[in-house]
Amino acid sequence: MPFADAPLNTTNPAPACDKSRWELRCWTEDCPEPLKDEWTDEEYRVDTYFVSPLTRWLLKIRNGERLELKVNLRTTQHLEQWTKEISQDFPLTPRTAHEATSLHLSDYACQTADRVTSFIDLCTNFSVVDVKKHRLITTIGSTQVEWVSASFNGTTRHSVALESDNMEELSHIAAKLGLSAERNCNYGRLLRNEGY
Numbered sequence: 001m002p003f004a005d006a007p008l009n010t011t012n013p014a015p016a017c018d019k020s021r022w023e024l025r026c027w028t029e030d031c032p033e034p035l036k037d038e039w040t041d042e043e044y045r046v047d048t049y050f051v052s053p054l055t056r057w058l059l060k061i062r063n064g065e066r067l068e069l070k071v072n073l074r075t076t077q078h079l080e081q082w083t084k085e086i087s088q089d090f091p092l093t094p095r096t097a098h099e100a101t102s103l104h105l106s107d108y109a110c111q112t113a114d115r116v117t118s119f120i121d122l123c124t125n126f127s128v129v130d131v132k133k134h135r136l137i138t139t140i141g142s143t144q145v146e147w148v149s150a151s152f153n154g155t156t157r158h159s160v161a162l163e164s165d166n167m168e169e170l171s172h173i174a175a176k177l178g179l180s181a182e183r184n185c186n187y188g189r190l191l192r193n194e195g196y
Contacts, residue, residue, distance in 0.1 A: 020073055020083040022170050025161040026182035027190060031147045032160060034177060039136040039147070047133060048117055049187060050101075050126040051196040058082075058188045059100060059126070064113045067092055069100045078184045079167060079174075092116065127196035129153070131187065141169050150187075157190070 045063040052059075058070040069086040086100045092110040097103060103123055109115050121128045132151040137144065143164035150157050160179065164170040174180050185193075 020081050021163050021165050022079045022081050022167045023161065023163045023186070024079050024170060024174055024179065024182075024184050025159050025186055026179050027157055027159045027185055028182070029158055031158070032177040032179070035138070035145065035147060035160070038138045038145075040139070041137040043133070043135040043137065045133050045135070047131050047187075048113070049129045049131060049191055049196075050120055050124070051129055051188060051191045052124075052126050053192070055189065055192075058186065060187075061113045061117065065089060067096070067100055067113075067116065072186075075184075076167070077171065079170060080184060080186060081167075082186075090116075127191070129191055129196050131191075140173050142166055143170050143173050145173070152191070153194075155194075159185075 047063065048061040050059040056072045058068075058072075060068055062068055066087060066089050068084055070082045071085050073081045073083055075081070086096060088096050090111065090113055094105050094107060094110055097105045097110050097116060101120055101124065103119060105116070105119055109119050117128060120126055129152055134149040136147045139145065141164075143162050143166070146161045146163075148159050148161065150159065160177070162170050162173055162179070171180070
């Protein structure tokens with residue numbers, strides 16, 4: 001069962017670092033001043049999060065199009081290293097749905113995001129939360145930087161996030177932006193803190 005909040009057991013001594021990324025997400029009302037006019041891309045989307053008490057796993061449907069299961073491999077110097085265990089466009093196979101949720105779903109149930117969401121909501125102890133996001137994005141070196149307005153259940157929160165496969169570069173950029181001492185809080189933790 002993939003949803004266990006224990007260390008991953010693997011026969012590979014090194015995690016799948018080629019697909020893992022370091023992340024820092026800080027929830028704040030103010031965008032760091034050096035970033036205010038640096039955005040090169042913009043995106044609006046709605047992600048559906050399946051929130052559970054398990055802190056190492058983050059399951060969501062990205063913009064109604066793709067099921068993603070991310071696993072927190074480790075935390076070092078308050079940076080989190082995440083890997084995508086599953087990232088699959090709809091329609092899903094029943095096997096993919098089972099690997100992500102431990103549910104045995106029919107082909108019919110796996111065809112659309114709405115169906116998968118309904119079955120997960122009915123059959124698990126997950127809280128289902130739609131988060132509307134307005135993302136401003138830029139890149140510094142190999143690090144993706146975003147400013148997000150995230151709205152859910154009548155509230156709006158703002159965050160700045162850094163994501164990179166290069167931990168040293170990410171740490172350096174975080175220091176330059178004054179984020180080194182800020183609390184790292186991913187979406188799963190934020191939503192659990194909000195009572196989901």
